[in-house]
Each structure stands twice: as C-alpha cells, then as structure tokens.
Amino acid sequence: MSVTAPIQTGPGEANVDGYHSFRLGEFKFSRDEYFVYxxxxxxxxxxxxxxxxxxxxxxxxxxxxxxxxxxxGVVGTVNHYGTVDLFAGRYNDVYRKAELDHLENFSTALIKSTFEEMLDDWTNDGFDPFASPTETGSAFGIKRGNNRAAITRHRVTAARMVSMPGDEPLRTNDNGHPINRHFLDVPQDEPVKEAEPGFEAEVNAFNFFAYLSRSQVTWNPSVVSVCGDSLYCPTTEEYILPIIHGNDRVEWFIQLSDELIWQVEDRDTGAALAKVTMRPGDVAAMPADIRHQGYAPKRAMLLVWENADPDLPALISSGQLPSVPIVI
Ligand SMILES: [Fe+2]
Structure with a gap:
C-alpha cells in the first residue's frame, strides 16, 4: 500500500517510562524500558x-x-535523494502477500528531523549507538539523561582526501581518537611526503591503517577520499551491522583486516541468497539487487568503495545497466 504523506503530528506525551512517542504520517513510534514499537x-x-x-x-x-x-526484516527507509520512503513490510514477502505492508513518502528534511528527535529522546546517558557492545553502556531501562555528544558526532566526509589542507584532519590522541584496543599493534608511522615546489597543496599521503585503527565507531562508512564519483568509504566493524543494507548500485568491499561474515538476501523479498566470509585481502562486489548484513567477531577494517553517480539507481532499475559489475 502506498499513500501520500500526511502532516507529521510530532512527539506526544512522555509515557510512564519517560519516553515520548513520535508520529510520521500514519506511523507511530514508541518505546519502553526494553522495546520499540x-x-x-x-x-x-x-x-x-x-x-x-x-x-x-x-x-x-x-x-x-x-x-x-x-x-x-520489516521496518526501514528507502532513499530517493530528496524524499525518503518509510515502510513496514514492503520488502518482506510474507507481509506483501498478506497485504499488510505500508509505505509513506516524506521530505528528507521532515523524516530526518523526526528521527533525530526520536534518537535524542530515546538514547540514554551512557549508551552510544555507534559503539561496539563492549565499549558502551546499556540502552535499556527508564529514561535517564541523554548522550547528545555521541549521537551528533562528526561524520568524516572528505572533499578531496583526509589530511589535505583544509580537509578532514588526521586522527590523534589529542583530537579524541586513541588507538582502539583491537588495533594496538598497528604501526603509527606516517609516510615521508616530498612534493615538488608549488604542489604542496596537491600531493599528500597518510597512513591509512593508522587512521582506521583510531576509529571510535563501528559500521560507519565515512568518506576519506574522493575522485569524481569514486568514494573510498572505509569503516571499522565489530559485532553486527545494525541495519540490513539494500543496495541501489553495486558496492565493492575490500577486507583489510580480520574477518567479516556477510548474510546476503534478495533485496525485495528477503530470501536467503548467500553467506560470504571475507578475510584480509578478499574483494567482493555486492550486486545492486541484494541486501546484506555483516557480522564481525573482532574489530575489523573494511574498505567500502562506492560509486556516487546519481544516475545509477535509475539506470539499473530501468535495465539500462546490469545489477552486477561484470556480465560474462
Ligand atoms: Fe550495501
């Protein structure tokens, strides 16, 4: 079922556990000590x-x-780059066949501001949703304070490349990025850079592994270099990817350290397709018509290579481009 989005009615009264409820169109979100409804x-x-x-x-x-x-497997969002679908059961074969699915489209600004309010209201002091389970406190219990610093932390999005003049800085102890406990053995020496005179602002290099060893968050691909539409989006992973990502373009994964296990499903039905175990040096191309969720037994380094060309989703969904990187 698809309907035009009604007006947001905003947060309701706090419940007995101290949490507000939120409405977006005909969707209602609420939480108590343990659960979200x-x-x-x-x-x-x-x-x-x-x-x-x-x-x-x-x-x-x-x-x-x-x-x-x-x-x-039930609730999620679809990005239309300017508007966003909020859905329940839309990409779940059982809900679809039972005609119990529901989908509404919102402006990105509206759904983003509502989600931000919800995240702020429902995240308690001491719980960091970006951290690994052993590096944060509990999300549960009645409302207690907030963790605004954690949930609004800066996401790295380089304009050219980390470490370039005026761009995202390198990570150090001093700017809040100590080496993670699982990466204490990663060398921290930086390369020698010898740019020709006049090219100091164009030529640069940095220790990519040292940079990643200081990531404070998990499952958060951030842009460290840009070349046209080619984005290098490395991330460190631990425990379970908190979402199941449904691709609208091919994504490349390069496993840099440790191990990830990917569960790959059909994007539209959720039917199981494959289990992919990636070890250091392994490269995988995830097709444009799948969804996937990763599991990391230890903190692992992954390079996600994205093609940001805005025309790709339409070219793929219309069949003008294949959903796989190479057709043999
Ligand atoms: Fe993906």
Whole structure:
C-alpha cells in the first residue's frame, strides 16, 4: 500500500517510562524500558530498543545512505535523494502477500528531523549507538539523561582526501581518537611526503591503517577520499551491522583486516541468497539487487568503495545497466 504523506503530528506525551512517542504520517513510534514499537494502520512491530537505536543512528548519520536501510526484516527507509520512503513490510514477502505492508513518502528534511528527535529522546546517558557492545553502556531501562555528544558526532566526509589542507584532519590522541584496543599493534608511522615546489597543496599521503585503527565507531562508512564519483568509504566493524543494507548500485568491499561474515538476501523479498566470509585481502562486489548484513567477531577494517553517480539507481532499475559489475 502506498499513500501520500500526511502532516507529521510530532512527539506526544512522555509515557510512564519517560519516553515520548513520535508520529510520521500514519506511523507511530514508541518505546519502553526494553522495546520499540512501530505501528501503522495494518500492523504493529516490536524491536529491541538497542537494536532499533543502533539502526536509527546509522539512518540519521548517513542521511538515509544509498538505497534501502532495513532496520530489520520489516521496518526501514528507502532513499530517493530528496524524499525518503518509510515502510513496514514492503520488502518482506510474507507481509506483501498478506497485504499488510505500508509505505509513506516524506521530505528528507521532515523524516530526518523526526528521527533525530526520536534518537535524542530515546538514547540514554551512557549508551552510544555507534559503539561496539563492549565499549558502551546499556540502552535499556527508564529514561535517564541523554548522550547528545555521541549521537551528533562528526561524520568524516572528505572533499578531496583526509589530511589535505583544509580537509578532514588526521586522527590523534589529542583530537579524541586513541588507538582502539583491537588495533594496538598497528604501526603509527606516517609516510615521508616530498612534493615538488608549488604542489604542496596537491600531493599528500597518510597512513591509512593508522587512521582506521583510531576509529571510535563501528559500521560507519565515512568518506576519506574522493575522485569524481569514486568514494573510498572505509569503516571499522565489530559485532553486527545494525541495519540490513539494500543496495541501489553495486558496492565493492575490500577486507583489510580480520574477518567479516556477510548474510546476503534478495533485496525485495528477503530470501536467503548467500553467506560470504571475507578475510584480509578478499574483494567482493555486492550486486545492486541484494541486501546484506555483516557480522564481525573482532574489530575489523573494511574498505567500502562506492560509486556516487546519481544516475545509477535509475539506470539499473530501468535495465539500462546490469545489477552486477561484470556480465560474462
Ligand atoms: Fe550495501
């Protein structure tokens, strides 16, 4: 079912546990000590509060990212780059066949501001949705304070490349980026740079592994270099990717350290397709018609290579481009 978005009615009164409820169109979101509830005219869904907040944090920070951000197998968002679909059961074969799915389209500004309010209201003091489970406190219990510093932290988006003049800085202890406990053995020496006179602002290099070893967050691809539409988006991973990402273009993964296990499903139905285990040096191209969720037993370094060409989703969905990188 698809309807035009009604006006947001905003947060309601706080409940007995201290949390406000939020409405977006005909969707209602509420939480209590343990759970988040999502209601729409034909259904009601429940998620663990910590899993929901981890997913919500990514959707907000990534500004709805490429394609589909599934919070789980039922609820999620689709980015149309200017507007966003909020759906329940739309990419779930059982909900679809039972005609219990629901989808509404909102301006990006409206859904983003509502999600930001919800994230702020429901994130308690001491819980960091970006952190690994062993590096943060509990999401559960009655409302206690907030963690505004954590949920609004700066996301790296380089204009050219990290370390370039005027661009995103290198990470150091002094700017709040100590080496992560799992990467204490990563060498921290920086390369020698010898630019020809006049090219000092054009030629640069940095220790990429040292940079990643100081990531304070998990499952948060951030842009460290840009060449046209080619974006290098490395990230460190630990525990479970809090969302199931539905691609709208091919994504390349290069495993830089440790191990990731990817569960790959059909993007539209959720049917299981493949399990991909990636070890250092492994390269995978994730097709444009799948969705995937990663598992990292130890903190791992992953390079996600994205093609930001805005024409890609339409070219692929219309069949003008294949959903795989190479057709043999
Ligand atoms: Fe993806």
């Amino acid at each position: 999502v209601e729409w005219p034909t259904g009601k869904h429940v998620m663990s509060a910590d899993a929901f907040l981890r997913a919500l944090q990514r959707d907000v920070a990534w500004q709805f990212f490429y394609g589909i951000v599934n919070f789980d």
